[in-house]
Amino acid sequence: MPVQTISWRDGRLFIIDQTLLPVEYLEIELSTVEQVWEAIRSLRVRGAPAIGVCAALGVVVGLSEARPASGKAAIDAARAAADRLATSRPTAVNLFWALDRMRARAATLNGTDTAASVFSALESEALAILDEDRRVCRQIGEAGAPLIAEGAGVLTHCNAGGLATSDYGTALALLFRAHELGRHFEVFADETRPLLQGARLTAWELQQAGIDVTVICDNMAAQVMREGRVQMVVVGADRIAANGDTANKIGTYSVAVLAKAHGIPFYVAAPSSTFDLTLASGADIPIEQRAREEISEGFGRVTVPDGVKVYNPAFDVTPADLIAGIVTEFGVLRPPLHESIATRLRAGN
Amino acid sequence: MPVQTISWRDGRLFIIDQTLLPVEYLEIELSTVEQVWEAIRSLRVRGAPAIGVCAALGVVVGLSEARPASGKAAIDAARAAADRLATSRPTAVNLFWALDRMRARAATLNGTDTAASVFSALESEALAILDEDRRVCRQIGEAGAPLIAEGAGVLTHCNAGGLATSDYGTALALLFRAHELGRHFEVFADETRPLLQGARLTAWELQQAGIDVTVICDNMAAQVMREGRVQMVVVGADRIAANGDTANKIGTYSVAVLAKAHGIPFYVAAPSSTFDLTLASGADIPIEQRAREEISEGFGRVTVPDGVKVYNPAFDVTPADLIAGIVTEFGVLRPPLHESIATRLRAGN
Numbered sequence: 040m041p042v043q044t045i046s047w048r049d050g051r052l053f054i055i056d057q058t059l060l061p062v063e064y065l066e067i068e069l070s071t072v073e074q075v076w077e078a079i080r081s082l083r084v085r086g087a088p089a090i091g092v093c094a095a096l097g098v099v100v101g102l103s104e105a106r107p108a109s110g111k112a113a114i115d116a117a118r119a120a121a122d123r124l125a126t127s128r129p130t131a132v133n134l135f136w137a138l139d140r141m142r143a144r145a146a147t148l149n150g151t152d153t154a155a156s157v158f159s160a161l162e163s164e165a166l167a168i169l170d171e172d173r174r175v176c177r178q179i180g181e182a183g184a185p186l187i188a189e190g191a192g193v194l195t196h197c198n199a200g201g202l203a204t205s206d207y208g209t210a211l212a213l214l215f216r217a218h219e220l221g222r223h224f225e226v227f228a229d230e231t232r233p234l235l236q237g238a239r240l241t242a243w244e245l246q247q248a249g250i251d252v253t254v255i256c257d258n259m260a261a262q263v264m265r266e267g268r269v270q271m272v273v274v275g276a277d278r279i280a281a282n283g284d285t286a287n288k289i290g291t292y293s294v295a296v297l298a299k300a301h302g303i304p305f306y307v308a309a310p311s312s313t314f315d316l317t318l319a320s321g322a323d324i325p326i327e328q329r330a331r332e333e334i335s336e337g338f339g340r341v342t343v344p345d346g347v348k349v350y351n352p353a354f355d356v357t358p359a360d361l362i363a364g365i366v367t368e369f370g371v372l373r374p375p376l377h378e379s380i381a382t383r384l385r386a387g388n
Numbered sequence: 389m390p391v392q393t394i395s396w397r398d399g400r401l402f403i404i405d406q407t408l409l410p411v412e413y414l415e416i417e418l419s420t421v422e423q424v425w426e427a428i429r430s431l432r433v434r435g436a437p438a439i440g441v442c443a444a445l446g447v448v449v450g451l452s453e454a455r456p457a458s459g460k461a462a463i464d465a466a467r468a469a470a471d472r473l474a475t476s477r478p479t480a481v482n483l484f485w486a487l488d489r490m491r492a493r494a495a496t497l498n499g500t501d502t503a504a505s506v507f508s509a510l511e512s513e514a515l516a517i518l519d520e521d522r523r524v525c526r527q528i529g530e531a532g533a534p535l536i537a538e539g540a541g542v543l544t545h546c547n548a549g550g551l552a553t554s555d556y557g558t559a560l561a562l563l564f565r566a567h568e569l570g571r572h573f574e575v576f577a578d579e580t581r582p583l584l585q586g587a588r589l590t591a592w593e594l595q596q597a598g599i600d601v602t603v604i605c606d607n608m609a610a611q612v613m614r615e616g617r618v619q620m621v622v623v624g625a626d627r628i629a630a631n632g633d634t635a636n637k638i639g640t641y642s643v644a645v646l647a648k649a650h651g652i653p654f655y656v657a658a659p660s661s662t663f664d665l666t667l668a669s670g671a672d673i674p675i676e677q678r679a680r681e682e683i684s685e686g687f688g689r690v691t692v693p694d695g696v697k698v699y700n701p702a703f704d705v706t707p708a709d710l711i712a713g714i715v716t717e718f719g720v721l722r723p724p725l726h727e728s729i730a731t732r733l734r735a736g737n
Contacts, residue, residue: 258639290607338687
């Protein structure tokens with residue numbers, strides 16, 4: 040693994056500021072809830088699992104920040120931090136899942152606990168979320184690596200790597216594991232406008248790991264498919280509904296349609312914490328709309344005339360029928376996805 | 389029309405430097421063949437018809453630059469200029485078509501002509517190419533405007549507007565004309581990585597004309613289609629083979645596949661000078677590969693890690709079977725395109 044995306048050292052939270060990559064590799068400390076909120080909001084830390092882990096630790100940061108005089112004050116501070124962090128981004132369900140776990144742990148504590156013991160309990164819960172994410176990434180890599188054929192071309196979109204999790208990635212976990220197993224393959228990384236996580240982050244991670252990677256613009260994916268250079272697609276996810284419809288970075292749906300048109304299997308890789316079984320279909324997933332400036336002057340240069348409208352949805356939903364399988368820590372869920380999700384995921388195996 | 393993309397005034401060639409738009413509107417003079425070559429190569433002037441017009445006038449610039457002492461020296465200078473300019477870019481066939489016309493005109497001249505009369509003859513020929521391009525743009529607009537339905541959403545890719553021609557555009561001519569006729573419609577302009585001609589040029593032209601335009605990233609085209617906001621696609625072309633296969637800016641093929649998947653008709657608009665009937669299919673169209681830096685640091689900031697490979701084909705080929713029609717100065721050619729091209733285009737009606 041190239042990086043420690045999120046670190047907790049001596050009760051302090053550190054992240055790699057991903058907005059600076061690949062030019063600068065800088066670890067920053069987040070010492071207030073507002074700093075954590077801003078880091079998530081502005082994508083200094085991003086990727087559904089990483090957002091969840093960071094938010095969970097952010098609750099503990101909020102507890103430290105509040106310097107509570109009692110156990111009750113500590114629990115209140117933790118709840119306030121969770122409520123605030125839940126407003127940072129709307130689409131990735133891991134955020135709410137992790138915050139709900141922190142709230143649930145807080146609910147088990149009571150007025151007889153001291154501030155120190157509340158801190159200790161919530162710190163342990165957040166670190167458990169972080170540790171589980173690490174383990175789950177490895178399991179996803181193990182489960183999905185057999186899908187990477189010797190000599191294959193693999194296309195991925197955005198970044199679902201170590202930088203999107205606390206360890207090894209989801210979609211990229213398949214590639215890291217296949218590479219460790221000695222498999223040879225080539226990766227095409229969509230640069231992923233507007234924020235270029237594919238070019239900046241995925242390419243960087245794969246390069247660090249010694250994996251053969253080529254960056255393309257998003258609008259070239261169809262062309263490399265047509266050239267016969269892509270045998271599979273694998274992407275991450277921000278929220279998966281009960282029927283398998285999958286929200287992921289804008290452009291994922293486009294890749295899925297193109298893959299289908301070229302007869303190329305399209306896989307999603309995500310931990311069970313990315314599934315939202317309260318939603319029947321992807322139509323109910325809230326899609327974050329982001330600022331005009333990400334497109335109109337994303338890299339410091341004005342590229343859209345003043346006054347011209349811009350549409351900037353951060354995510355789209357890929358319908359289940361375009362998905363060949365979802366790689367989870369419980370193995371590869373196969374179509375019909377509403378059935379495999381209902382049985383294997385709910386059963387946890 | 390918002391601009392004079394290419395102007396010839398008192399024997400001097402001027403262009404709008406399109407690399408500076410939309411931030412800066414600057415007309416520059418091209419006073420040597422090398423300046424014309426560089427302007428085409430670096431996309432200061434771009435768009436298949438505009439490249440043809442500019443190259444034709446570039447031959448006349450070459451003649452002036454050489455200060456020939458005789459008619460024969462003038463003809464030699466014109467030929468040398470044409471040979472040099474033919475190496476500027478490989479895909480748009482209008483370049484070769486225009487240069488061949490200049491060569492053919494030069495071939496009608498002979499040793500008894502003076503340098504001044506050679507200059508006059510070639511200047512007239514180049515200006516005829518420019519005037520014909522203007523007329524053809526209007527005819528394309530007239531022929532294609534009925535395809536723009538009242539209330540429609542229209543998606544376009546790259547720039548096939550006034551900036552890509554000497555006047556009114558090809559794909560955008562339909563929109564300009566429909567707008568003049570009082571039709572109401574909305575345009576989605578793909579920003580068109582890597583050089584963002586959609587965001588920088590198409591959005592600017594449509595805004596100047598008072599047409600409702602929204603810029604999206606290329607990877608959002610599928611999403612706006614899925615939202616039901618697109619009823620037709622229209623794009624320009626750089627070279628069309630005898631069977632209707634169409635080379636155009638990279639990403640066009642992707643849009644065509646996505647349009648088909650959403651049941652949206654996909655149109656091409658191009659003058660007859662863009663057809664290359666010597667090529668049976670698009671497989672024979674040479675595709676320009678451009679520099680890594682256009683992708684890796686296109687915004688003035690490094691967005692791809694050093695040492696990571698980049699693939700940057702400037703064009704792709706959309707197969708004829710994805711094309712609902714090609715709007716030419718002779719009207720709309722309909723499938724089967726190999727037949728309509730063979731009959732109506734060859735007949736010139």
